[in-house]
Amino acid sequence: MMDVDPRQYETIDVSDSDVHNIVLSYLVHNCFKDTVESFIASTGMKQPDYCLEDMEKRKRIFNFTLEGNVLKAIEQTEQLAPDLLEKNKDLHFDLLSLHFVELVCSRKCTEALEFAQTKLAPFGKVQSYVEKLEDFMALLAYEEPEKSPMFHLLSLEYRQQVADSLNRAILAHANLPSYSAVERLIQQITVVRQSLSQEPGKEGNTPFSLKDFLKS
Numbered sequence: 575m576m577d578v579d580p581r582q583y584e585t586i587d588v589s590d591s592d593v594h595n596i597v598l599s600y601l602v603h604n605c606f607k608d609t610v611e612s613f614i615a616s617t618g619m620k621q622p623d624y625c626l627e628d629m630e631k632r633k634r635i636f637n638f639t640l641e642g643n644v645l646k647a648i649e650q651t652e653q654l655a656p657d658l659l660e661k662n663k664d665l666h667f668d669l670l671s672l673h674f675v676e677l678v679c680s681r682k683c684t685e686a687l688e689f690a691q692t693k694l695a696p697f698g699k700v701q702s703y704v705e706k707l708e709d710f711m712a713l714l715a716y717e718e719p720e721k722s723p724m725f726h727l728l729s730l731e732y733r734q735q736v737a738d739s740l741n742r743a744i745l746a747h748a749n750l751p752s753y754s755a756v757e758r759l760i761q762q763i764t765v766v767r768q769s770l771s772q773e774p775g776k777e778g779n780t781p782f783s784l785k786d787f788l789k790s
Contacts (some may be wrong), residue, residue, distance in 0.1 A: 594619055596759075602629065602750075628654065632744055639737040640730075644673040651740065655747040665743055667697050668736045671710050675727055678713045679720070686714065 594617050601609050613619070631654050639648035648669055651658060659666040670693050677686035690711060697703040709724050716722040726732055742752035751758070 594709075628748065632741060635744065636741050637668070639672070639740055640733055642672070642676045642733070644669050644676065647740070651744065655744050658743060658747050662743055663700075665736075665739055667694075667703060667706070668739065670694055671706070672736055673731060674710055675713070678726060683714055708778075742762050 587679065594613075597613065601613060631650065635647050635650050635654070638644070638650065648666075659669070670689075672693060674686055674689055677683075680691070694707060698707050709721060712725065713719040713722060713724055713727065719725070720728050746752040
C-alpha cells in the first residue's frame with residue numbers, strides 16, 4: 575500500500591489486513607508491547623519477526639531519555655545497538671547535551687561545567703556544533719535558566735524530540751522502518767497536497783486526509 579501513488583488512494587480498496595498492519599506498525603513504533611500482543615491475538619495476525627523483548631528495551635530507553643536519566647539511556651542504547659551512537663554523532667551530542675541541561679536545572683553548575691569540559695568540548699572541534707555548544711553553555715550564566723533566551727532547551731518538547739530521534743535511530747539500526755506507516759502515509763499525502771497546490775487549475779482540490787484514506 576505504501577508504494578501506491580497517494581493521488582490514487584480514493585480508487586483503491588483497503589482491506590482489514592491493510593488496516594491491521596497500519597495499526598500494528600504504530601503500536602510497534604511506540605513500544606506498546608502489551609497492546610501489540612493483545613492486538614495480534616485478537617486479530618489472528620502472524621507473530622512479527624522482530625523481537626518483542628527489544629521493543630521493551632526501546633521503551634525503557636525512550637522513557638529514560640524523556641525523564642532526564644540520559645546516561646542510563648545512553649548505556650542501554652550502547653547495549654542494544656553497540657555502534658549506533660558512535661556513528662550518529664548528532665544524536666550522541668543531543669543526548670549528552672540533555673544530561674548537561676539536567677545538571678544545570680538541578681543547579682549542579684560545577685558538575686555541569688566539568689561534564690561539558692570532558693564530554694561536550696570535543697564536539698567544539700567541529701564547526702557545526704559550535705553554535706549549539708554556545709547556546710547550552712550560556713545556560714550557566716543565568717540563575718534561572720528556564721527564563722533565559724535558551725529556555726526551549728529545558729522544555730519537555732525538546733526532550734521528546736531527542737527521545738523520538740533516538741527511537742527512530744534504534745529502529746533503523748535494527749533494519750526496521752524508522753517511521754510508522756501512519757507517519758509515512760501522512761508524509762506522502764502532504765507532499766502530494768503541496769504538489770497539487772502548485773499545479774495550474776488545482777487550487778480548489780480537497781486536501782487528502784488519512785480518515786478519507788481509511789474509508790476509501
